[in-house]
Amino acid sequence: MSGRTVTIAQVAKHAGVAVSTVSYVLSGKRTISADTRRRVLDSISALGYHPNAGARALASKRSNVIALVLPLRAGMHVPVLMRFASSVVTAARRYDHDVLLLTADEGTEGILRVAASALVDALVLMDVELDDRRVPLLRELAEPSVLIGFPAEPAGLTCVDLDFAAAGARCVEHLAERGHEEIALLGAPSVVYDRGTGFATRTREGFVAALGDHGIKGVALPCEETFDEVYETVRDLLLDHPGLSGLVVHNEAAVSHVLAALRQLGRRVPHDVAVVAICPDDVAERAGPPLTSVLIPAEEVGREAVRLVMEKLEGRTVPDATLLTPLLAVRAST
Amino acid sequence: MSGRTVTIAQVAKHAGVAVSTVSYVLSGKRTISADTRRRVLDSISALGYHPNAGARALASKRSNVIALVLPLRAGMHVPVLMRFASSVVTAARRYDHDVLLLTADEGTEGILRVAASALVDALVLMDVELDDRRVPLLRELAEPSVLIGFPAEPAGLTCVDLDFAAAGARCVEHLAERGHEEIALLGAPSVVYDRGTGFATRTREGFVAALGDHGIKGVALPCEETFDEVYETVRDLLLDHPGLSGLVVHNEAAVSHVLAALRQLGRRVPHDVAVVAICPDDVAERAGPPLTSVLIPAEEVGREAVRLVMEKLEGRTVPDATLLTPLLAVRAST
DNA sequence: TGAGAGTGTCGAAGCGCTTCGACGACCGGC
DNA sequence: GCCGGTCGTCGAAGCGCTTCGACACTCTCA
Structure with missing residues (x-):
């Protein structure tokens, strides 16, 4: 106009x-x-x-833009990321802020650049590793930041995430209630564990700890993402553990392969093997059969991260750690 | 520092x-x-x-930021989007620009806001529909823009995309060369066709036209994304067309379901039914068996979109339409 | 009734950068 | 040895906005 x-x-x-x-x-x-x-x-x-955004930023020392730092690396669950991203954008708009997208391949450099040039007022970082190179930088920065995920040493930072340990435990509890006495966890590809990604490790810990609590047997294995590798993993697992009757899958890309492998091996779900997934709702619903799952509340995590970072921008203090309680939805697979 | x-x-x-x-x-x-x-x-x-970014923008009338407008709607191929997004960010950085992320739920409003406030210098829009509400606005805008995808009336706009018609045709050609005489296309969910999304429609048109060119029989069907629906579609398809020996799948979320359905129906790939997918490379490689596929060159499309928008920013004229040639990678499924 | 306490509005001083015109210094050509 | 032309640098004028102090009013209450 x-x-x-x-x-x-x-x-x-x-x-x-x-x-x-x-x-x-x-x-x-x-x-x-x-x-x-x-x-x-x-x-x-x-x-x-x-x-004019530039003039406003110059005069007020506020750009009304926050940075969203995404990873985009091997082994990541891309669709989940996208939902985080989208919920962050939507939430930021409610505080009259826009979102600048940074990818991690620019690394520490990019974060420093956008912060020092006052292009952004604050940062939200995703896919934080246990030993993340970006963390020391964040501590130095004047701009407030919030991490989605937990590094090994979260002191002095603000972190939000699904409580993956509780999610792993919740799956065990569910299977134990259903009377299963030997179960397995199929997790992320081994490269993800090697990288020390927190959510994979914490799910496994929660799983293992809960086995003891419920007095049942179980193993936790990494799980690659090609059909052939998944097939072999599942076949060997069933061979090695004849008593196994429950499976927890925490690997979005492998979910449909696991189900296909079970079918091919002649095991019916849930009759022979019960399956619980930790994945977004739509993946669980779309599977055959629809899976009982602990949903990953991407929208909620993103919204919460933005809320926290806005609070910090206002100078208010916020809790260091926010863990969202996992919710288990029962469907046809258990 | x-x-x-x-x-x-x-x-x-x-x-x-x-x-x-x-x-x-x-x-x-x-x-x-x-x-x-x-x-x-x-x-x-x-x-x-x-x-200081604000001061620079104010004085130079250039923010060195481009907007990336993403859809995030039902039926979209989320991982593909993510790759576009990531390649756009990487490409933009090479021109010393950053990327502001807008989601389509803000609609026309958001585009107008970031353009009028000079928050961004230019725009890249994704998932353009045949009859897109945003298109008229773009024509009015002083800021240059590039669309990824084609609206029905692309005059006066700059558009980039994979040549989906050629992709559909290429799949037919490949199957015809292999001697198949009756084939089918499993496309996007019907809601995507109803919305008039260009890439789905154009693939189908290319597919249908190529059938005639090669003198073979074929049908094109929409394809939902839950396992059960895919299973039914595939089962009915095989029932209705006993001579059918080749399948083109243009639906990333359904790919693994199609393969699982074929297995369950006792059809071996490629022995009984050959399968070609139109999807990102990693999905094709990860499938069981790895699929012959026309890859969606997300990186290239993103890079090209950024290059074009930068050219326009410099005041140079660019071609209205850029169609990238599809490449077919032969794997175990044909 | 007059001091004090709001209200509502204005003018001007920046915020940190880019860019334009100006200007000295130095060059070669005749 | 003087003139025009580069080359390299400087100073100052904005860019469009926010924010601070000032100021004219209008109320209120002693």
């Missing part, structure tokens, strides 16, 4: 007020009479005014 | 030159002696200077 860029000065002239008055109408930082406010707002929409 | 924000004035003082000289060293818009340049660069790294 309208010709070229409209400035606040033009709005002020059109409304017959001072530039600062327009600014205060927009920010609400000083009281303005209802009458003046109306006139200003009318002029704004008449002229199609949009405040 | 260093205490608080370092400004160009401090760098200038430290190096013993004028502020404008520092600016010209950074931008290269005027010749600077080698000696002075060295001194300035030394000061910059000694002080840890990073130009």
